[in-house]
Amino acid sequence: MTLPKALAFDVFGTVVDWHSSIARETRTFLSTYLPSVDPAMFALQWRELYPQAMGECISGQRGFVVLDTLHHETLQKVLTAYGADISRIDPGELWHVAHAWRRLDPWPDVVEGLARLRRRFPVVTLSNANVQLMIAMNRYNGLQWDALLGAEFAQTYKPDPVAYLTTVKALGLAPEQLCLVACHHRDLAAARACGLMTAYVDRPLEYGAAPAPDAADAQQWDWHADSFIELAHTLQAAAAQ
Amino acid sequence: MTLPKALAFDVFGTVVDWHSSIARETRTFLSTYLPSVDPAMFALQWRELYPQAMGECISGQRGFVVLDTLHHETLQKVLTAYGADISRIDPGELWHVAHAWRRLDPWPDVVEGLARLRRRFPVVTLSNANVQLMIAMNRYNGLQWDALLGAEFAQTYKPDPVAYLTTVKALGLAPEQLCLVACHHRDLAAARACGLMTAYVDRPLEYGAAPAPDAADAQQWDWHADSFIELAHTLQAAAAQ
Structure with a gap:
C-alpha cells in the first residue's frame, strides 16, 4: 500500500468527543430552561438537525452559511421543539451555548497520536x-x-x-495522495468517490450508548485503526516496508 | 488605543528574511548556470518580478494562479534575462529552485516574539x-x-x-478588530483603507543593503515596533492599562 503525502481529518467525532462535551457544556443551561431534559439526549437531538441544515447549503437552497450560524439556528429549533420559549433567553446566552461546539475535548489518544502523525505527514482539517x-x-x-x-x-x-477536491488542490496533491481520516463511513465513502485514500478510526462511543447512524455503510477502507496512536504505528510500519 | 482581537501577518519580509535565504538557496544553482551572477543581487531581481506577476491576477488579465507557480514563471524570466538557456536545465531542478521560497528563515526575534503574541491573540497569516x-x-x-x-x-x-476583507470575515471580526502586522507601508496602507488596524515592524535589512522601495509611503501606523518581541511588549503594556 502506497503511503499518502498528507492526512486530512474529519473533526467532530473523529478528533473530538462532541457528545460528552456538548452534554457537559449544556448541562447548566438546560437545568435553568429545560430541567427535565437529559443533556446527553439533548446533544444527540441537537446533532440530528445538523445534516439537514448543511444539506440546504449543499443543494443551493441557500447560499453558504458558516457552521457557527447553523449551530445557532438548530439550537433554537431543538429548544423550541422541547417547548422552551427562546424569546425569554438572553441572546448572548444563546450564542454562548451555540458556541459549545468550540469547546470540545479530544479523545484520549488524539494529543499523542496527532503529534506522532504530524512528525511524518502534514495534517490538515477537512x-x-x-x-x-x-x-x-x-x-x-x-x-x-x-x-x-x-x-x-x-x-x-x-x-x-x-x-474534498478543493482541499486536495490546496495541498498541491493528486486525490490519491491525500488520505481522509474519519470515523464516519459516509464521509469516507464520499472521499473515496473523489479518489482519496481512506483511513477509518473507530469511535464506538461517538454517540454515547447509541449506535452510529451509518453503521450499515461500512466498507473495507485503506487503513483501519482504533486510535490515532495505532494509525501512527500502522503508517510507520508501512513506511518501513 | 483599543486592542485588536487577532493579528494577521504579512510573511515575506515581515516574518522571514527572504533576501538572504533566497541568496543562500540559489548559490549552488547559480554557480553552475550563471557563475558571474551574485546570489544576493539575483534574489533582488527575482523578487522585482513578483508585483507584476500578481498584478495580472488582481486585474483579471488572468485567473488566480498560486504563488508557487508565479515563482516558477518569474524564475524562468529572470534566468532568461541573465542569458541562461533554461531549456538545458532539468525541470525538477528548476522547480526545486522555484520552491526556494518555501525554505526561508525567520528573523531572529520571530520564534520567541510570535509565541508570545500567540499566547494572547490568534495569529494568522495574511x-x-x-x-x-x-x-x-x-x-x-x-x-x-x-x-x-x-x-x-x-x-x-x-x-x-x-x-484583507475575506480574512476579516473568516475570523468573524469587524475590520477594526483585526490588526495587520507588516514591514511594508503599501500593505499596511491597503489594510488601513479596508478599516483594519495596522502594526508596522521595521525590517531594515529586508533588501540587504538596498533601500525598501516603499519608504516614501510611510505613515503613522497604529503600532510600531522593531521586532515581534517589542510588539508583544507594547501590546501587553496597552492591555494592562
Whole structure:
C-alpha cells in the first residue's frame, strides 16, 4: 500500500468527543430552561438537525452559511421543539451555548497520536467547521494543525465532492495522495468517490450508548485503526516496508 | 488605543528574511548556470518580478494562479534575462529552485516574539503565499499559526481589498478588530483603507543593503515596533492599562 503525502481529518467525532462535551457544556443551561431534559439526549437531538441544515447549503437552497450560524439556528429549533420559549433567553446566552461546539475535548489518544502523525505527514482539517470555530477549538484544546481546510475554504459542505477536491488542490496533491481520516463511513465513502485514500478510526462511543447512524455503510477502507496512536504505528510500519 | 482581537501577518519580509535565504538557496544553482551572477543581487531581481506577476491576477488579465507557480514563471524570466538557456536545465531542478521560497528563515526575534503574541491573540497569516507553500515553510522553520489565510483563501492577491476583507470575515471580526502586522507601508496602507488596524515592524535589512522601495509611503501606523518581541511588549503594556 502506497503511503499518502498528507492526512486530512474529519473533526467532530473523529478528533473530538462532541457528545460528552456538548452534554457537559449544556448541562447548566438546560437545568435553568429545560430541567427535565437529559443533556446527553439533548446533544444527540441537537446533532440530528445538523445534516439537514448543511444539506440546504449543499443543494443551493441557500447560499453558504458558516457552521457557527447553523449551530445557532438548530439550537433554537431543538429548544423550541422541547417547548422552551427562546424569546425569554438572553441572546448572548444563546450564542454562548451555540458556541459549545468550540469547546470540545479530544479523545484520549488524539494529543499523542496527532503529534506522532504530524512528525511524518502534514495534517490538515477537512471538517465542516468554519475557520473561526476551528481556531477557537484548537486554542481551547491545544491541538496543532498544518492548515485549516474543508468547508469554509471550499465554500460548501461535505459530502459535496467540491469540499474534498478543493482541499486536495490546496495541498498541491493528486486525490490519491491525500488520505481522509474519519470515523464516519459516509464521509469516507464520499472521499473515496473523489479518489482519496481512506483511513477509518473507530469511535464506538461517538454517540454515547447509541449506535452510529451509518453503521450499515461500512466498507473495507485503506487503513483501519482504533486510535490515532495505532494509525501512527500502522503508517510507520508501512513506511518501513 | 483599543486592542485588536487577532493579528494577521504579512510573511515575506515581515516574518522571514527572504533576501538572504533566497541568496543562500540559489548559490549552488547559480554557480553552475550563471557563475558571474551574485546570489544576493539575483534574489533582488527575482523578487522585482513578483508585483507584476500578481498584478495580472488582481486585474483579471488572468485567473488566480498560486504563488508557487508565479515563482516558477518569474524564475524562468529572470534566468532568461541573465542569458541562461533554461531549456538545458532539468525541470525538477528548476522547480526545486522555484520552491526556494518555501525554505526561508525567520528573523531572529520571530520564534520567541510570535509565541508570545500567540499566547494572547490568534495569529494568522495574511500572505500572498499559497497554502502548500506556507505549510512547507512552516514545517521547514517550525513556526506555528492558528490559520493560514490570505491570498489563496480569498482567491486574489494583496493589495486587492478582497484579500484583507475575506480574512476579516473568516475570523468573524469587524475590520477594526483585526490588526495587520507588516514591514511594508503599501500593505499596511491597503489594510488601513479596508478599516483594519495596522502594526508596522521595521525590517531594515529586508533588501540587504538596498533601500525598501516603499519608504516614501510611510505613515503613522497604529503600532510600531522593531521586532515581534517589542510588539508583544507594547501590546501587553496597552492591555494592562
